[in-house]
Amino acid sequence: MPKALKKIGILGAGQLAEFIITGIDKVSAPFDFMLSPRSHERGLKLKNKFNLEIAESNQHLLDSCDMVFICLPSNNSLSILGDLNFRKENSILSAIAGITRAAICRTTNCKAVHTSMMPGYANASNKGPSLLFPENSEWHEFLSFLGPVFECKTEKEFNVAAIIGAVSGASFVLFETLSKWFENNNLSSKFSQNLLLETLKGNIEIALESDETLSEIISKVATPGGITESLVNQLDQKEALSSWLEGMDTILNNNSSKK
Structure with a gap:
């Protein structure tokens, strides 16, 4: 039954x-x-x-x-x-x-x-x-x-x-922004999107499977003087990474004020 x-x-x-x-x-x-x-x-x-x-x-x-x-x-x-x-x-x-x-x-x-x-x-x-x-x-x-x-x-x-709910939605905006850069540099839209998403998918899957912390993984993929370090330094100079944290702080503080 x-x-x-x-x-x-x-x-x-x-x-x-x-x-x-x-x-x-x-x-x-x-x-x-x-x-x-x-x-x-x-x-x-x-x-x-x-x-x-x-x-x-x-x-x-x-x-x-x-x-x-x-x-x-x-x-x-x-x-x-x-x-x-x-x-x-x-x-x-x-x-x-x-x-x-x-x-x-x-x-x-x-x-x-x-x-x-x-x-x-x-x-x-x-x-x-x-x-x-x-x-x-x-x-x-x-x-x-x-x-x-x-x-x-x-x-x-x-x-x-x-706050992960806001991060989840905003991540799609980030995906689109990065994908558009490749598209604007003469890669096709589908090629750009698939290249980006498959790369991120692989990184996420291996990170979930690994016993290493994210910091330990970063130490292996961000070679001193390499392109990863160069991009991260550019983002830091523009406060692009810290802006995510500030945005998350703002949402948390706004939510806390509604108790």
């Missing part, structure tokens, strides 16, 4: 919801979804593609599903949540960027609140890592179908780790 599917309500049927549903569907994970009526056009698309149910209202979704995955836009998320009546049976997993667990607990008056952050795009192919705080077996099982799960021990640890 087939295992009964756990129904998860998704509050906020945007792009992230589509990525998550796509990833779960690819591996036939034991979950079914009910969508909030938000983003009507995308909701209908997902309903028709994956044979999902659309709730009559956000409150209907909370009343129908114990597990609720929230991926609302951050700018008006707390006002939306504040208008709803959460049940004691509701277990929340929030992927709202920049909104702390403490703020969601206060707004929903719900005790079982968990937070997550994931890249989204890679989760649709079951390769995206997800953060989870605090630990919860049901949400861990759910996220594990979408890629590796990193459990955080404290909320402070989670808030720092969650």
